[in-house]
Amino acid sequence: MTSKKSPTLTDPGKRLDFLDHVIKQVKLVWMLFRDKHVSMWTKAILPLSVIYLVSPIDLIPDVFLGLGQLDDLGVILLGMSMFVRLCPPDLVAHYMHQLEHGDSTEDKAVDATYRVIDEK
Numbered sequence: 001m002t003s004k005k006s007p008t009l010t011d012p013g014k015r016l017d018f019l020d021h022v023i024k025q026v027k028l029v030w031m032l033f034r035d036k037h038v039s040m041w042t043k044a045i046l047p048l049s050v051i052y053l054v055s056p057i058d059l060i061p062d063v064f065l066g067l068g069q070l071d072d073l074g075v076i077l078l079g080m081s082m083f084v085r086l087c088p089p090d091l092v093a094h095y096m097h098q099l100e101h102g103d104s105t106e107d108k109a110v111d112a113t114y115r116v117i118d119e120k
Helices: 012-033 047-055 068-087 091-099
Strands: none
Touching: 012 068, 012 091, 047 068
């Protein structure tokens, strides 16, 4: 009997999937941030989470190596997640579809016939 190993985060394929997911989420946040249909109040979440990084007030001080940076990363990820959840769901779905399948408006070919009406 051979046992298959379940894929873990140490598996290169899993790491690439995770990285791909993170990159798509960052692109989604950027596309939503630039969209005019997202309110300014919702957009304010992202700068506020960045302000937390540079503020002297910290949940876990950065002198504790690893833990201090981990809470900063957690605040950024929480801010991104909250931002996406507060955006209009149809807009989020539109941009997710665009990220998954590409822009639907470009590279469309039209199959047609033509005829010459008057050739002089």
